[in-house]
Amino acid sequence: MHPSVELVLNHDSDDHGSLADRVAPLTDEFRLWELMSHYNWDEGFEIPLAVIRHPRCDRALALRLFWDLDDAAKEYLGSDTTDFGASYAPYDAEEAARVEEYCRILTEGLRHGRFPLGRNSFDTGFFGTDDPTLTERQRKLRAAKTALARRDYDDAFLHPAVAVA
Template sequence: METVAEKWRILAMNQANLPAEIADLSDETALWEIINEYNWDDGFAVPLAVVRHPKCDRALALRLFWDIDETAQIHHSDEESAIAELYASTAENDPAEFDRIMDYCTTLVEGLRKQTYPRGANRFDTGFFNLEDPSLTDRQRKIRAGKTKFALKNFEEAFLQPEL
């Protein structure tokens, strides 16, 4: 029996079929593995399929927002023009890919903002809140509290709460 990672490597050889293959996945841990293996130089069709997938859970959405690709964070900070400036050549040379980028950012940011991503099997620590974690030292707790207070100036709590 092949693992999701092995299946992903086989599917990666045929990029055109990947979004359809992702739609057929049945759980959020498989989506997590796909993102682990994904080469972001291949565009946004696969990440868009992941954030649109009904099994994309809150932890994976947070991971995509904070750890994997900063495009959605840039979109969050300036939803009008930042992505258009960052991807100006893509918008000019590959409008379909630019539309996927915008759709990915909008889907991810709005899904987190409106808290539409369900809780699932995946876990992700945003590095904010979670001050009661017994593994934190007093110093780590103070740093995390300060970091959280600062982040709340720019992000709604829904983007900061870890999914543990």
Template sequence: MDDNYQWIRELLYDDISKLEEKINKINDPIALHIIACKYNWDDGFNIPKLIIENKNCDLGTASMIFYDADGYAFLNGNNEDESANLKEWFSFLSYLYGKIFNGEFVSKSIQYTPELTKVQIYKLKKVNPSIPGILLNGVVGIKVNEVGFGCN
């Protein structure tokens, strides 16, 4: 990892409450992207929600979080289960989808391309023609993995 971002590694392996405290103060979209990329989803939705609430969160990062949280199943309508975990998942993705759909992410400098086949894109468009193209085709920008971070 680039020395400029070494602090992120230390933060990710520290107490989750320290990470929660610091996310609001981060003003570097690449740092937020790296945290989102390296985040352990077993720890729940709180950290991803804090990231997408940060005014410096990039659209590419938001799109990555959307798909990392199984946004494909959300877009495809696979949300019939009524378990508590699924309600939290559905609420989180509904909120994030709304922010993406409404153009609330100002920064658009980090690349993210969802791993969707042409058939998957076709099926999603058929289920919901109003899906934002950004969620189907991705965001053009800097490839964070090209600067040594191992993120998509």
């Protein structure tokens, strides 16, 4: 693991005020990806919020956060946002606000194309039927899966992110 990522992950539990500041020096989307690959979500949303605010957070990582790493943003997208905070009542008010802000920034950012393509890739499992590695059966399944998902999600949440060179 890169030392800059270890520094964020191995923070002193009494030093919560500086967690977001520790994310800022990560210089590229690979380090942000690595950080979120090892992040313990039980520690809250301060670091994930700092990651999606980071200028190097690319579309692939944002999609991965949305689909694979935590369900809060999917719940937020499918809920009446005025009641969303109630589902996070066990958290203190500050953490509940952080969760809601994380979800809002992530979903709006994906919907409106605010996360740039970067050097990370993420296959959402939707679209991509032109992938030459897929069999004809896999193409048909992917097309059907995409059609079903489009009932609940905008295309912005479904298109895979392919790394740019």
